[in-house]
Each structure stands twice: as structure tokens, then as C-alpha cells.
Amino acid sequence: MLDAADQVDPGCRLALVLAHDTGHRIGAIRQLRWSDIDFDKATVRWRAENDKIGFEHVTPLTAEAVTALKAARKASASIGDAWVFPSPEEPAQPVSRFLVRDWWERLEPTAGIARIPGRCWHGLRRQFASELKHTPARDLQELGGWKSYQTIVKCYQRADEQTMRAALANRRKLTFG
DSSP states (O other), rough: OHHHHHHOHHHHHHHHHHHHOOOOOOOHHTOBBBBEETTTEEEEEEGGGGGOOOEEEEEEEOHHHHHHHHHHHHHHHHOOOOOOBBSSSSSSSSSOOHHHHHHHHHHHHHHHHOOOOHHHHHHHHHHHHTTTTTTOHHHHHHHOSSSSSHIIIIIOOOOOOHHHHHHHSSOOOOOOO
């Protein structure tokens, strides 16, 4: 998908990396400012005013996310409170939610992936929660920006046969006496 993202828009690739590696909503990602990124600490600040549930927090970034952010910053020559994803029409504003939706709609056919309802950007958030289900609850909650672990379990994590089989294989053996 990363190769296809390059063909869609330069911002699409960065959005894809950040959505995959942070587990955050695309609405919060598209409203990041360069001042929210701490390259020295490899962290990102998620502002309450840009978060659906108003949860301000700081999370670590993967090496891949830092590399993608550095490349984007170099290409844009922007710093400070400039938007990481500026609007092409009005750079003083963040890219619109409609444009990032369009990026995804162009990304699937470009990548040769069939359209599946509900996959879109939020599907990466569900994938993040499911892939990291073995992470301690409080850490996963903070990483993905959820206020409640119940939300993660109820709405985001998916059961899978491989995890269930591994759980059974690691279960204590039945013994008598």
C-alpha cells in the first residue's frame, strides 16, 4: 500500500504510516502540527482540540514514523505551528477530512485492493488494537488514544483463531493429585 500511496499523494503515504503506527484517528492525524512532533524524543503530542474525545496525550513514535515525518518536513520546509498536512488550497488550514477520505478511495484501486466497507482509515485503528492485544491494557489505551479500555475490547479488537489456539496451547495441563 505504501507504493500505491506515493502515487495518490505525498501526504497519503505519511498519513498511512501514521495511522498504521500510532493507531490514532485520521481526524487527529490530519490536524497535527510540526510543533506536536518531538524528533529528539521520538514522540507526538495529540492535542485535545483535535481529538474526537478531547484526550490530550503524548505517545512514542516508531522509527518508521519518525523517518516518514523527517522526510515530509524536509520536503515541506515547514516548522513550528505549521500543519503537517496543510490544505493544498489554503496552507494556513489542515487538509480537509474529505481530501483524506478521497486519498483512501484512490489508494485501494491503485494498490489493487478490493473495496471493503468499513476498512478505510478507521480500519487501521482496529488493526492496531487487534495486533497489539497482548500489550498491557493501560499501555494500549494510551498508545491508541482511548479513554476506556472497554471501548478497545468492545469496538476495536477482533478475536482470531491463531491467538485462541496459542492461548489453549499455553494453558496449564490438567493434573490430578
